[in-house]
Each structure stands twice: as C-alpha cells, then as structure tokens.
Amino acid sequence: MLNVIWAVIMIISVVCGIITGRISEVSYAAINGGKAAVELCISLLGSICFWSGIMKITEKCGLTALIGKLCRPLIALLFPGLKANSSAASAITMNISANLLGLGDAATPLGIEAMKCLQEINNDKSTVSNYMVTFIVMNTASIQLLPTTIAAIRAEHGAASPMDILPAVLLSSACSLIVGLLAAAIGNIRYIRKHCHGALKQPI
C-alpha cells in the first residue's frame, strides 16, 4: 500500500512542480528532505533512549504487570482470544499506557515489541493478522490524555489558556478512536467470514 502511495506522492510532486513553475523548490526539497529526517532522528535519539531506559525500570519493578492487570478487560474486549498473560498482551498494554501518558517515543519501541509478539502467533507471516489490524488502527488514532506539546505551542502564541482545548481534544480522540476500531472490526469480521467460507469449501 505504501509502495503505491509513496510513488504517487513523489510523481505528483514533480509533475505539479513543473506545471506551477516551482521545480527549483521541489529540487531543493528532494535534496534536503533526507537531511531533515536525519536531524529529526538525532533529536529523537536522546528521548527514545531515555524513555526506553525509564520503561525498563518500570518493567523490572513489576509496574508493567500491574498496569497490564488493570487493562485486562479492555484487552479481552479488543483482542478476543488473546491470552491475558501472553507476552503479546503485556507489550500491547504497555504500549497503551505509554500512549495514554503521552510518552510517544516510549510507545513506539513497545509497539514494535508487540508487533513482533503478534507476528509469532500469526498464521500467515506475509499478511497482517486481525490482532495486528486492531492494534495498529488503535495506534494511528491518538489516545494521549494530555496534549502537552500542543499546549506549549499555544502558550507560545499567547493563548489565554493553552490547555482549554483539553475537553475538545479528549472528546474528538474518543469519538475518532471508536470510529476507527469499528471500521477495523467490520473488516476483520468480513475477513474471518471469507476465510471460514474458503475452509469449508476446500474439503468438498
């Protein structure tokens, strides 16, 4: 999917740049885009390592297991059939708690860990499983409780009360998360039906 999207974005940019006469800007962006990515990675390196370190402490002292226990009903609802004490379930719960706390940089390595655990129990290694669909869609919708970065930018521009957007952010997050999960679930149910249908047909 990303293969197609990436190619389309690149080609449209060049064609559009030629038509609008902004090809020199496009050329500049093509040469400097990689540099921007490296700069971003270097600035992220410190905080990712830092949060990975802090998260290791929480893991060793059993805090992860505690949060996992609190999240169990939610996991059972979103990932039916996934064993509550499996390594996949614990990585998912840690990813959820890091996301809730707004530790985006910590959530990513935990999410990657969860994906690796889910891949181990995946029947078709080249295609995402239903669990992975639910998990990734959940991660593409923001579940952060406190939008601290945005409040900081708002404060910089002289907002009367930078955090006054919080109720609106939470409402919008919750609603769009529910819509995303429903869309994922509908696709998952259709996939199961198609699969079961095929399985029934084969012996005949």
Next chain:
Amino acid sequence: MTNFTVYIIPVIIALFIAAGLIKKVPVFDSFIDGAKSGIPTIISILPTLIGLITAVEMFKASGALDMLTAALLPVTDFLGLPAEAVPMALLRPISGSGSIALLNNILGNCGPDSFAGRTASVLCGASETTFYTISVYCGAVGIKKTRHILAASLISDAASAFFSALAVRLFFS
C-alpha cells in the same frame, strides 16, 4: 492548568524510579540496559523517515498540497472544517514534525483562540501520524500486505477532523 501540566512528566519519572527502588531493582543498570535498545530502534526507523519526509517536503514545495486543499474544499466544508485548518487535516496523518510546524504557522496567522486556531490545535492533538505508524509497525515485522489497516485509519482520521470542528463549536460557542 498549564502550571499543573508541567509537573506531569518529571513526577512520573520520579514515581517510576521510586517504584524501582522500593522493589530493590538496580535502577541505573536497568536504565542503561533499556536505553541501549533505543539505538537500534532509531536506526531501523531512519530509512522510513527519510523516504516519507522527503516525499512530504516535495509535495509541499510543489504547491500540490495547496491545490489538494482547494480541491477538497467542498468535502471539508461539509465536515464543518474551517479553510485554514484544512492543510492540518491533510498533513496530520502524513507527518508529525510537519504538522507541528504547520500548527505553529496556523496559530501565527489566525491566533490561538480563533475558531480555526482551536480546531487546528484539537485536530493536531486528537490524531496521529497514520502513515508513519503503519509503515514503522508493519516494517518492523517485514509485512507488506496490510489489508484494511490504511482504510480504517483514514476513516478514523476523517472522523477526527469532523469531531474536532464539532467539539470546538460545542465547547467554545
């Protein structure tokens, strides 16, 4: 409220370390152990970011983003999104750092407490960088067949744009 929020991250760090001490965990050794695992994570993400950020920069520079915004005006009008916040709805799923830069731009032009400024802020806080998340997570386990992940995520992003404008109307008028 702002004063309260600055406490959160430092207090969480202190609480986690205190919990480690109580449980007699060698906290600094554990920290180093975990921090090491951050380096390969970053290195594995770097190629993806180079590809995506370059594409987004080129897309913006070519004027294609402006054209897309103009073309989508009927749809975004229907969703109740102010015109100034439309580029945010488009860029948010593609680029995290890009949308932070864009938010800075929109708040500078419209003011942080205007309808467009608030909607852009809420939208930026209520959604995630969809394409990055999908590519990093699927890339980490080497999966290319993503089924309906992108469709479901983009439906969620569209819902986020709609609900952000709606929530700002609800709470601020």
